Amino acid sequence: MxxxxxxxxxxxxxxxxxxxxxxxxxxxxxxxxxxxxxxxxxxxxxxxxxxxxxxxxxxxxxxxxxxxxxxxxxxxxxxxxxxxxxxxxxxxxxxxxxxxxxxxxxxxxxxxxxxxxxxxxxxxxxxxxxxxxxxxxxxxxxxxxxxxxxxxxxxxxxxxxxxxxxxxxxxxxxxxxxxxxxxxxxxxxxxxxxxxxxxxxxxxxxxxxxxxxxxxxxxxxxxxxxxxxxxxxxxxxxxxxxxxxxxxxxxxxxxAGFKTRSDYTEYRAPSMTPILVTTRLQTKDRYTELQQNLKNNTECVIDGDHLEFSGEVDRFQLYQGYEDSLAAATAPLDNDDPEKSIKTLIIASDNEIFPSKQVTTNFNFENYFSTLKPENTVGSLLLYGEVLTSTSTLLNQNRSLLNSLPDNSVLFVGDVQLSGRGRGGNTWVNPKGVCASTAVISLPLVSPLTHQSTPIAFVQYLAMLAYSKAICSYEPGFEDLPVRIKWPNDLYIMSPDYYYSKNLNLFGSSFDHNQVPLTDIEPAYLKVAGLLINTHVFGDKYTLLLGCGLNISNNGPTSSLNQWVDILNVERRKNGQHDLPHIEKEKLLAEYMNNLQDIMHIFVNRGVQYLLPDYYKFWLHSNQIVRLTEHANTRAMITGITSDYGLLIAKELEPGSDYRFTGTTFHLQPDGNTFDIFKGLIAKKA
Known part of the structure; x- marks a missing residue:
């Protein structure tokens, strides 16, 4: 909560x-x-x-x-x-x-x-x-x-x-x-x-x-x-x-009735860590490209063993050599005031590929890159910080750094974010077990094949679609995980309490959310991920920051993917099936990047109409009945999303009917309305 x-x-x-x-x-x-x-x-x-x-x-x-x-x-x-x-x-x-x-x-x-x-x-x-x-x-x-x-x-x-x-x-x-x-x-x-x-x-x-x-x-x-x-x-x-x-x-x-941290007398806030920049051996030229872009886009100076440059908000130091530079890159970090601290980055030395376990024990770089498709550019340059401020904010507030990143290559991952950002300006700390990431993708202002303007309003839908597909295809059996998309870009999972209270059985169901009555959506689902997109324009392209926090293994304050893996394994044992493994963040992130690249390729070159059927498979709202408060509480049924601007389609129902339409259709904007699936209301925003 x-x-x-x-x-x-x-x-x-x-x-x-x-x-x-x-x-x-x-x-x-x-x-x-x-x-x-x-x-x-x-x-x-x-x-x-x-x-x-x-x-x-x-x-x-x-x-x-x-x-x-x-x-x-x-x-x-x-x-x-x-x-x-x-x-x-x-x-x-x-x-x-x-x-x-x-x-x-x-x-x-x-x-x-x-x-x-x-x-x-x-x-x-x-x-x-x-x-x-x-x-x-x-x-x-x-x-x-x-x-x-x-x-x-x-x-x-x-x-x-x-x-x-x-x-x-x-x-x-x-x-x-x-x-x-x-x-x-x-x-x-x-x-x-x-x-x-x-x-x-x-x-x-x-x-x-x-x-x-x-x-x-x-x-x-x-x-x-x-x-x-x-x-x-x-x-x-x-x-x-x-x-x-x-x-x-x-x-x-x-x-006052709060559940408090039991170890509060011993607990200490985590200390900031350097950001590790990694790629495959075959693409190490991305380091050279990054350094050259920084020299072109910022006022860089060489200061002893590192390159120093300033973004629009933060100051940065870039070191080379994970093990050799770790101590030097850690020293400037001001753990008492992370927002104002110098941010440090480390790239590989000539004889290194990935950071060793001595540098970081909480991320398996080999696992990530072995899962990432060899042909993938998206996610091929991985930035990882064990403890940092915010993956999205750091890039969003420093445009010169953002513009220096090689196109369609960066995934920025944080284990613990001290200043996470959400919609409406919300901030929070995400603890371990919540995987925070920001994918940086570039899209043309105009599609080179369709010659149509790129409707970037759809990116929020498609990014969450990519994550949903990555989760449910993680391994055979994961299609039973009860995850669904709440319009437009939050990921929800069934509440364990609801599952037990209704004595449900999900094994082999490829989770059909129609098992849950639409009137039960509020008690039935809990938020497990949220997406925040920031958009920049550089020349003839959009550069978008797809920031997402996904609860993989932290059961508080809602639920997590791995809690549900444990629940499904109880059912699987009863049916004589082997246990599903716990989700590893490295493998899941790589699968997210694999799906994201494929989806964005179709989006730019063919159009969103080829992707909406997949999105509908994962969303909660097919045939949901809502009230349009800005239209005299008119009752309407959600039937889909328009393929031009990504507007929500709501068809007016005849009085007293749950299936006969009057012929009137309403189109509603994702950012112009508040869609409360729990109360069945759509309210016009000011």
Missing amino acids: NVLVYNGPGTTPGSVKHTVETLRYLLEPHYAVSTVSSKVLLQEPWQTKTSALVFPGGADLPYVKECRPIIPAIKDFISKQGGKFIGFCAGGYFGSSRVEFCQGDLTMEVTGNRDLQFFPGTARGPAFSGFKYKSEAGAKAALLTLSNGAQFHSYYNGGSVFVDADSYDNVEVLAYYAQETDVPYTDNSDSSVKPAAVVLCTVGRGKVLLTGPHPEFIPKVLEKAHDNEFPPHLIDVLKQDDTKRIEFMHHILEK
């Missing part, structure tokens, strides 16, 4: 960073922590796939303005669907029934009721004086007292006290301010009342965690902040209590 961190008007970049990193540290791999915009919350069907919604620090008023249209959906998600809400600092104000901030200060006062009303009382602040917007001048190390009497210091900057929190039946106070606050923390005369700093509210079926201070803030990250007004002694105090801070965050997340 997803944990969505709001990242839009009102947030500060620092607050989002601290929130995301702390939640990832404690919650992954059980949850996928990603950022999300208000636009996505308004337009996308996020509720059914989300465990928690998080509002980080910043400013409450912009939250109110930006999120007003989605307040009913958030309240429904918490109270009726049993979701969770976390509000840090500004998010704590936002989640309360009333805000009283800087009362009496005409330049900063904010007073008024709020619509979420998760905390039934008033969030009053700043709890401690000295706050300044967009500044650390008023920041403090606030001493918090827990219910068991333990204490620790937490970063604080402008947060509230939750007034009379102990008086509400649905509120549990998880921490109090140890010092007297500078604003009243009770509106009663009861002298036993204490200033509540962190509260947990029960709201209907859901839980709401609100804080005044910032227990999610990480001292090591704060230390890198460049604010001249930052109190210099603050970091030392926070560092001393950092273990207690993490323990407290772990405690309150468990109290």
